[in-house]
Amino acid sequence: MKKVLSIVFACSGLMGCIVAPQRNGNFPPDQRLIIAAYHLDVAEVRQLWAAGAKVNARFGKGDASVFKDKWELGWPMASPNWTPLLAVLNSPTYPEPEVETQNTTEALSAARERMRRTPARVVRDRDSRRLQIVRTLLEAGADVNADDGYG
Secondary structure (H helix, E strand, O other), rough: OOHHHHHHHOOOOOOOOOHHHHOOOOOOOOHHHHHHOOOOOOOHHOOOOOOOOOOOOOOOOHHHHHHOOOOOOOOOHHHHOOOHHHHHOOOOOOOOOOOOOOOOOHHHHHHHHHHHHHHOHHHHHHHHHHHHHHHHHHHHOOOOOOOOOOO
16 A cells, blocks of 8 residues: 555656656665666655765666666667766656657557647756756766766
């Protein structure tokens, strides 16, 4: 019952329903910082950094499903090497869909069309949050030369 309630409360925020339950897993603070950066959660990034999470930590071994592209069903191969800065720079332009796309030609085409119809203000808001996180990480000493091994 407690888990169901946490999912219901997490779903009350716009566009946060799919992401919130995944991020509440048993990740250490450094990984949670990387996940929050990827999902453009400005408040969580700032809170975790203030609590001592390392801005140059690597994701390493962990459940990388938190980075799955629910629009096109891709997985970032480099995510184990991501720092928070690399994660935010690899974050999707569009918010996650309410339902994961099915792996069919028709469903993937429909998903791409839904992405194209995303209001420009939503994309601008995500870009604004991305920039806030980048600034926060740079001010905290994030390594701009960090490499994920894939270029």
